[in-house]
Amino acid sequence: MRIRLEVAYDGGDFHGWAAQPRLRTVExxxxxxxxxxxxxxxxxLTCAGRTDAGVHARGQVVHLDLDGLPEGAERLLRRVxxxxxxxxxxxxxxxxxxxxxxRFSAVWRRYAYRVVDDPAAVDPLTRGHVLAWPxxxxxxxxxxxxxxxxxxxxxxxxCKQREGATTIRTLLDLDWTRDSSGVVTAVVRADAFCHSMVRSLVGCLLAVGEGRKPAMWPAEMMAAGRRDAAIAVAPAHGLTLEEVGYPPAGELSARAETTRAKRV
Known part of the structure; x- marks a missing residue:
C-alpha cells in the first residue's frame, strides 16, 4: 500500500529536507x-521536492510504502x-x-518568496518567514x-550544477505583488526546480527592483547559460513551498514516466 502524506514545516531549525548524519533534517x-x-x-520516504536548509513548506507531499495500515489513516496522523x-x-x-x-507524478510545484522593503512594515513576528530588504x-x-x-x-x-543533472525546466509563472501590509510576494511555479533556482531568480530580480540592474539583465544572464557571481542567492528564510500539483489519477503513471526521461 502506498501512503500519501501532506507535510508542513518551519525550516528555520532544519538542515533542509534530505537526511544527513548528525544533522536535524525534515526527512x-x-x-x-x-x-x-x-x-x-x-x-x-520520497518527497515532491527537496527543500534547502532554512526553507519552509506548507504543502510538501511525501509518499511511503507499507504492508498495510491496520490502525487507519486518522489514527496514524494523530500518533505521528x-x-x-x-x-x-x-x-x-x-x-x-x-x-x-x-516526486515523479507531480506536474508543478508552487513556491512563494516574501520580502518587505519598508522599515515601518517589518513585523518581528514574521521575521523567520519574510526577508527584510533595506x-x-x-x-x-x-x-x-x-x-x-x-x-x-x-x-x-x-542553478547550482549537479553532475549528470539537467537544468532544463518549464517556468510556468513568476509574478510579483505587494499587499496592503507592504509585503512583496513572488509566486513562482514550474514543472520542477533545480538546486537554488528559486532563490537565484529572486536574488537576480531584487537587483532589478532596487535599480542596480536594468529590466533586461535577468534575460541576459539567462542567455549566458552559466552561473555568474553577480547573481546573488536570496536568503532561504523568505521561501516557502506552498503547493504541489498532480494530474488526474488515471494519468499518474504516464506522468511519472515522462518526468523520469532526462530533458535535453
Whole structure:
C-alpha cells in the first residue's frame, strides 16, 4: 500500500529536507517518527521536492510504502503528530491512487518568496518567514523583468550544477505583488526546480527592483547559460513551498514516466 502524506514545516531549525548524519533534517525527523509509530526498523520516504536548509513548506507531499495500515489513516496522523516536534506537522494521510509517485507524478510545484522593503512594515513576528530588504523595491520593474524568463528554458545561470543533472525546466509563472501590509510576494511555479533556482531568480530580480540592474539583465544572464557571481542567492528564510500539483489519477503513471526521461 502506498501512503500519501501532506507535510508542513518551519525550516528555520532544519538542515533542509534530505537526511544527513548528525544533522536535524525534515526527512530524518519524519522518518524516525513514522518508524516509531509503525514499529518498524526504518521508513523510506520520497518527497515532491527537496527543500534547502532554512526553507519552509506548507504543502510538501511525501509518499511511503507499507504492508498495510491496520490502525487507519486518522489514527496514524494523530500518533505521528504526537511524536513530532511542533515545527513539523503531518497535515493529511491518505492511501495513494495506483501509479502515484510524490516526486515523479507531480506536474508543478508552487513556491512563494516574501520580502518587505519598508522599515515601518517589518513585523518581528514574521521575521523567520519574510526577508527584510533595506532598500525600496520597484515591483512593476521586477514583474516586467520576470516575463522574459517564463517558458521552457535552460536555467543553468540560476542553478547550482549537479553532475549528470539537467537544468532544463518549464517556468510556468513568476509574478510579483505587494499587499496592503507592504509585503512583496513572488509566486513562482514550474514543472520542477533545480538546486537554488528559486532563490537565484529572486536574488537576480531584487537587483532589478532596487535599480542596480536594468529590466533586461535577468534575460541576459539567462542567455549566458552559466552561473555568474553577480547573481546573488536570496536568503532561504523568505521561501516557502506552498503547493504541489498532480494530474488526474488515471494519468499518474504516464506522468511519472515522462518526468523520469532526462530533458535535453
Amino acid at each position: 530524518g525527523e519524519l522518518s524516525s517518527a513514522l518508524a516509531t509509530v509503525l514499529r518498524v526498523p526504518e521508513v523510506h 503528530n504526537g511524536v513530532l516536534a511542533a515545527d513539523l506537522r503531518v497535515r493529511s494521510v491518505v492511501e495513494a491512487p495506483p501509479g502515484f509517485d510524490a 532598500r525600496p523595491l520597484d515591483v512593476a520593474a521586477m514583474a516586467e523583468a520576470s516575463q522574459a524568463l517564463i517558458g521552457l528554458r535552460d536555467f543553468a545561470s540560476f
